[in-house]
Amino acid sequence: VSVVERPRVGAGQVGRSAPRRDAAEKLRGQAQYAGDVVVPRMLHGKVLRSPLPHARIASIDVRAAEALPGVVCVLTADDLRDIDPWWGHAIRDRPIVAIEKARFAGEPVAAVAAEDEATAAAALNRIDVEYEELPVVGTIEEALQPDAPEVNGGPLRPGLFHGLGELPPRQGNVCYRYRIDRGEVEAVFAHADLVVEGEYSFPAVYQYAMETHTVVAQVEGDEIVLWASCQHPFLVRAEIAALFGVPLANVRIQVPYLGGGFGSKSYTKMEPIAVALARKAGRPVRVQNSVFESMVTTRRHGMSCRMTTAMTREGRLLGRDVEIWFDTGAYADNGPRVTATGADAAPGPYRWTAYRVDAACVYTNTAPAGSYRAFGATHLQWIGELQLDELARQAGLDPLEVRRQNLCTPGEELRAGGKPLDADLVGDVEQVAAALGWESPKAANVGRGVSVGLLAAGAHPVSSAIVRLEADGQVVVLVGTTEVGQGARTVFAQIAAEELGVPAEQVTVRGADTRFTPYDRSTGASRSTTLAGLAVQRAARDIRDQLVGIAGTEELEATDLPALLRSHFGLAGGELIGRGIVAPEGTGSYAEGPVFWEVCVGAAEVEVDPETGVVRVRKTATVADVGRAINPQLVERQDEGGTMQGLGNALFEEMVYEDASLLNGSLLDYRVPALTDLPDEMSCVIVENEDGPGPYGAKGCGEGSLAAVTAAIVTALADAGVPVTELPLTPERVWRRIQELKEEGRWPR
């Protein structure tokens, strides 16, 4: 997918901010989400979760629960003896319900299906589980102790979509390790003028998709039908088929509108337990998480990092050495991929003489960590950029100048054998600096920061689409991409409209349904416009080619289409079907990737109150380096959404654990940004160099701003005089840091 295809029909549909196709449905409250789906004979499922972070399950007595009127069945591990009940995206290390042991507080131990939710909830209280407490591994540090208890001794088998090569034997609690070595780091450090080093930490963070994980499952014979709030229905389909031993085609997954995802609905989550429950009940079951349950279903990885960076006095970057430890919780989920992506992001897009990254994720007795928007890049970018600014300060150089000098340029290699740089990063950083007013005077306690990074994006490049041209000239796009809020349906409508020369309003894009929509690998990694969009473009071109063949001319008007079809089929009826397939041009391996490098460039201006430690973000600027903006307004909204999440990640979002149990498992205690947190100025610069592999030179966006803004807030606060090495930048943490700086005679500067 490296060929930039030029539009053949200048219909003016691409590059315009077409109104969202789903606006009316959503504004009027008519849009259906998984929790709105009601199917005949549907039961309500509730999950009994372990109250302990690590325990042997001595016995489970479900008799009292089963005896409760209205309860249809209770599911335990005993019901899974006829299948291989272990699943997991990267590693099949996780049982549908706990088998013999519970490995985190919140792990499903049993589940109830009942006629109504209240009865199901009451039944949970009647299940008697006898636990024997086991020693707990609560933190990365504890996990790495030589005598640490084993968290996950389950089978070590790669998941269906591991894709990261062979799994080495498990070493203690280390789940996965990924290293990069380029050049001789020690030799470079030995002769460097300036070296900075430090230890850093990033907390576990909750994605908070407002719609919690929700599944309606129905099992009839060997057919499994799901309505699920999942981002990647085709990956879930494969995992469910493998778990329950049925062919792929016997699993049907329908995804209505998704109430946000941000990675929390990537891969399989609550689907296996819902299917197991429906299978036992013999009736459809809806399982809907509470916010607490979603928090213990998936989260962002907490991380510790040690980084060292060296530079010459003149501002030439020399080397970087990074050690990264991710806390993946009790099960791997997507931890290995997060580890590799974080390692790739760690050096930053700079020209180095040498660098070394040693990254690993470790098991702990906490809830599993998986994907959250801009994973890896958000974890690492703020650290590398903070060190860069510190080096610039020591050298007496302008941080922008250091970046100009050292940033890779388009075509330069970033990862051995992988995709070279496909963006103008120097141009991008100049854009955000200008948007922020980099050179204008600053008041006291005000700081400005920029940050530059890259995120390996696109995931695996396999997508397909079908376009149907109906007899009345209406166009229907069938594509397995899920509408998670990003506006995929609107953008696909614009692409099909552009190719067919019809208004976007004449194109309908329906939701994903694995029985009818063709395969799309996933909706995430900023890939949908680039890859599924390319498939839609090819499918629409296929129809266009057929039309030209039928009409015998390139000159086609949208209004002619019904008459053309009627004459072709000889009666009022019949349709044309277009097919679009995107597949990897090489092996599609992780090493050859990514599909494109997503640009993570941003700037922020903050003000710190030294008396209270409160940090206020006054301005942000991001660049959406998207190659070509199919819908500029939706690009801006994506970037702004990432910006606000970046602000939350930087300033206050943190899952707090004590003895491996989550203390702030509710939105009363876990704060996400509100409208009052919106910066005074938030600007997004769209850069269109047509250098992406997608349709019209497009490439993805929406994640970069999160990583970039988190990092820019940190560097801006350091510019205000308060370098902080632990996130989030809570008032207490910032205030304490200022007191330390005072004692060291470094505050006020």
Place this chain on the structure above:
Amino acid sequence: VEIALSVNGRLRPLDVEPRELLLDVLRDRLGLTGAKRSCEVQVCGTCTVLLDGDPVSACCTLAADAHGREVLTIEGLAERGEFARLEDAFTRHAALQCGFCTPGMLLTAQSLLEAGELRTVEDVRHGLAGNLCRCTGYKGILEAVCELAGVSV
């Protein structure tokens, strides 16, 4: 308990359990699924409905407490003449993404607009701070509501 409440202008007599929440009654008994469940602790605002014109979290309101009162949900608001303005502004500003928070956001905005409480951009920021949106970054929402209130962003 037997209650009678007006929902979107129509009187609905219902027999509910004392513990039943207004949100469940609206969604499960009356099929009005525009109000969504999320945080369940009156923080996120996605279950917002108007009770006698004021926004409340239906997830934390007992159905019995709505007895004799007027409930307006998004389905009812969408039928009102003034909805066209809201719909137009939110669509033009792309003030929605996943749409999960949108009904609650619109109902809160409508209530504040009707009460004439949005006189400055700060009023809009504070007035809508009880309705979380995780997707948009709020900028489009702020622009749309400021336009509706006739205040500059």
